[in-house]
Amino acid sequence: MDEAVYWYAVASVLLFLKMFAVSAYQGFHRIGQLTFKTPEDAAFVGREASREELPQVQRAARAWLNDLENIPMFLGLGVAYILVGASPDSAAWLFLIFTGTRYLHTLFYLGGFQPWRTVAYAVGGGVYVRNVHADSGGASLAITGTATALRLRLRCAVARAVGVSFLFQFNVNHKE
Known part of the structure; x- marks a missing residue:
């Protein structure tokens, strides 16, 4: 198995487990306090439905x-990263740093820790976004690990109205 595919699979499973844990966390608090917002769940434990969810x-x-x-x-960009044959050596770092920052972001979110939640979010986003710079009269977004550029021009109604276009540039290592 390709090393990049392996690390993508590891990151995907870890992200699944993290999301499962967040769901279990919700259930733990609902069941632990027997407080449910949905009437059928509250009736199942012999309680009235709560007006609001627990904090x-x-x-x-x-x-x-x-x-x-x-x-x-992340999952979409990870697949694209693998399909274009980008650096397998960087894959482990990129995929696991993103995954780790998602874990930290969730912990900081649940605990209400700012600015750490934002820092974790920014580091996770920074794994893929290397730089933003002016290009062709618009904004160009470059994705880490690069050699060949794939370009996609995006226009929205507001941008058309003011004559601005945005160029998103995704750079990848391409094996020939």
Whole structure:
């Protein structure tokens, strides 16, 4: 098995386990305090439905939503990283640093630790985003580990209205 594929699989499983743990954390607090917002769950334990979720459950739900915004992007970019034959040596570092920062982000989110939550988020994003620089009158985003550029021009309604285009540049090592 290719080394990059191996580390991608390891990171994916670790991220799955982390998300599973966040779900279990919510259940632990709901069951531990017998407090449920949904009427059928509350009725199952002979209680009235709560008007609000427990604070711990609310925090865990927000951490979960943050994962749903970030982990799919990692999974997609990880597949692209492997498909283009980017550096297998860098894969372990990139994939595991991202995974580690997602674990830290969740712990800091559950504990309410700022600015550490933001630092963990930024480091995780920085694993892929190496730099942002001006290019062709727009913004260019370069992904770490690079040699050949794949370019995608994006325009949105607001950008068209003011005549601005954005160029996202994904650089990858390409084996020929």
